Amino acid sequence: MEQGKYLESPNQDQGEEIDLKKLFKTLLAKKFLIAGITSFVTVLSIIYALNLAPTYKSTSLFTKPTSISISTINQLNLISTTKGEVFSEFLSQMSSESLQTQVLLKDNFYKKFHTGLEPIDSVENFIIGIINGLLISPPDLTTLDIKLGFLNIKPYSASMEGSNAEAISEYLDKLIALANSKTLLEFSKLSKLKVAFRIKNIITDRNNILEISKMERLGEIKRINNSDDESIRKVNGEIDRARIKEKTNRLNQIIILTDSLKLAKSLGVLENNFKMIDNNLTESNLTIAFGENKNLPEWYMYGEKALKQRIELLVNRRNDDPFIPELVKLNSQLNEIQNNTALETLQKRLDDSPYVEGINKLDAEKIQLELSSTNLSGANTMHLIHSAKSSNISLSKRRIVLLSFIGSFMMSILLVLIMDFTGPRKKPLSS
Numbered sequence: 001m002e003q004g005k006y007l008e009s010p011n012q013d014q015g016e017e018i019d020l021k022k023l024f025k026t027l028l029a030k031k032f033l034i035a036g037i038t039s040f041v042t043v044l045s046i047i048y049a050l051n052l053a054p055t056y057k058s059t060s061l062f063t064k065p066t067s068i069s070i071s072t073i074n075q076l077n078l079i080s081t082t083k084g085e086v087f088s089e090f091l092s093q094m095s096s097e098s099l100q101t102q103v104l105l106k107d108n109f110y111k112k113f114h115t116g117l118e119p120i121d122s123v124e125n126f127i128i129g130i131i132n133g134l135l136i137s138p139p140d141l142t143t144l145d146i147k148l149g150f151l152n153i154k155p156y157s158a159s160m161e162g163s164n165a166e167a168i169s170e171y172l173d174k175l176i177a178l179a180n181s182k183t184l185l186e187f188s189k190l191s192k193l194k195v196a197f198r199i200k201n202i203i204t205d206r207n208n209i210l211e212i213s214k215m216e217r218l219g220e221i222k223r224i225n226n227s228d229d230e231s232i233r234k235v236n237g238e239i240d241r242a243r244i245k246e247k248t249n250r251l252n253q254i255i256i257l258t259d260s261l262k263l264a265k266s267l268g269v270l271e272n273n274f275k276m277i278d279n280n281l282t283e284s285n286l287t288i289a290f291g292e293n294k295n296l297p298e299w300y301m302y303g304e305k306a307l308k309q310r311i312e313l314l315v316n317r318r319n320d321d322p323f324i325p326e327l328v329k330l331n332s333q334l335n336e337i338q339n340n341t342a343l344e345t346l347q348k349r350l351d352d353s354p355y356v357e358g359i360n361k362l363d364a365e366k367i368q369l370e371l372s373s374t375n376l377s378g379a380n381t382m383h384l385i386h387s388a389k390s391s392n393i394s395l396s397k398r399r400i401v402l403l404s405f406i407g408s409f410m411m412s413i414l415l416v417l418i419m420d421f422t423g424p425r426k427k428p429l430s431s
Helices: 002-029 031-051 067-073 083-095 097-113 123-132 143-147 165-267 274-280 298-316 326-338 341-348 359-370 397-422
Strands: 056-063 135-137 156-162 383-392
Touching: 002 031, 002 397, 031 397, 056 165, 067 083, 083 097, 083 135, 083 165, 097 123, 097 165, 156 165, 165 298, 165 326, 165 341, 165 359, 165 383
Parallel strands: none
Antiparallel strands: 056 156, 056 383, 135 156
C-alpha cells in the first residue's frame, strides 16, 4: 500500500505540471486577445481620467453660540432663551429647503454648480439635486460624551461635494451666514410681537383701571350730592323753622302791641313817657325790659303814637331775616354745602390717571417698551469654528489608469480561460 502511494505521487506532480503547461500555452495562444482587451480598457480609462473633473468636499464646522451672544439676544424685550433653543432654531433655518433655495437663486448662484456645456433643462430639478447633496451632521458622541457635556464642545458639520470647490465653499458660507441672520431676525420679530402684545395689554389694563376709577369718581360725586342734598334740606328746614318762629313772634308782638294801643287810647296816653322816666327815676332801680319781666306796661311807656308806629312797622315788615341772629350761621352752612369744593373738584376732573395707583407704573413700562432697542449686532446664533474648507476627494488619474490596467488584464485572462473551458475540445490521437 505504501509503495503504491509513493508510486502515485510522481504521476500527480507530472499531471499538474502538464495542466500548468497547458494553461500557459492557452494564455500564450490568446495573448493578442488579452493584450487587445487590456489595451482597449486602459486606453478608455486614460481618456476617462483625462476628461474626469475632480471631486471636492467642502466642510464647515460650528457649535452652540457663546454666552455673550445669548446675553445679547436676551437683552431683547420679553425674550428669555438658552443656547440650546437658539442653536436649534439655527439648525432649523439651515435645514430649511426654502432658505437653501433662496441662496441658490440669489444672483443665479446655482449656475456656479453647473460645469457642463449644455444648458440646464430644469432649474428646479437641478436645485433639488444640489440641495439633496447638502449634509448637516451632528457630532459623533457616545452616551458618556453627552453626560460630560461634550455636545457644547464637539462641532456640527455642514458639508457638500462637487466639482467646483470654490462654488460649494461659497454656498456653504452664504447659507450659514443667512441662516444666522435669519434666526436673529426671527428672535427680533418675536420680541417685537411680544412687545406689541404687551403694549396692547397695558393699554387695555390702563383703560380698564381708568374706567373703574371714573365709575368710582362718579359714584363718589353721587354720594356727595346725596349727602349735600340731605344737608341742604336739613339747613333749609332749620332756616324755615327760624323764620316761622320769628314770624310767629312778630305776629304775637303785633297782637300784644295792638292790645296795648287800645289800652293807651282808652286811657288817653298819647305820648311816650321815656323822658319822664329818665328825669324822675335817674337814680332809681326802675327796669325797663321787653318780655315777661317788664315793670312798666308798654301802653304807659310808649303811648298811643309810638305803639301805633311800632305796629305799622311790624305789619309792613316783608322780611324777618335781619331779625334772626342764627340765620347768619345757617346761611353760612348752606353756602358752604352749596359750594362744596371737593365736589367741584371731582366734577371738573378730566383725567383720573394722576390719582390712580398703578397707572404710572404701566405708563413707565409702556414707554420703556416703546423705546426699546432691537440691536443684535455682534450676536450670533452659533459659534463658527471655521468657514467652509474644500479638499479633493477624487482618485488620482494615475491610480484610475493603474487600476483599470490591472482590472482589465485580470478580466481578459479570466475571459480566455472561460472561453477555453466552454469551447470544443480536441480528441487525442490514438497510438
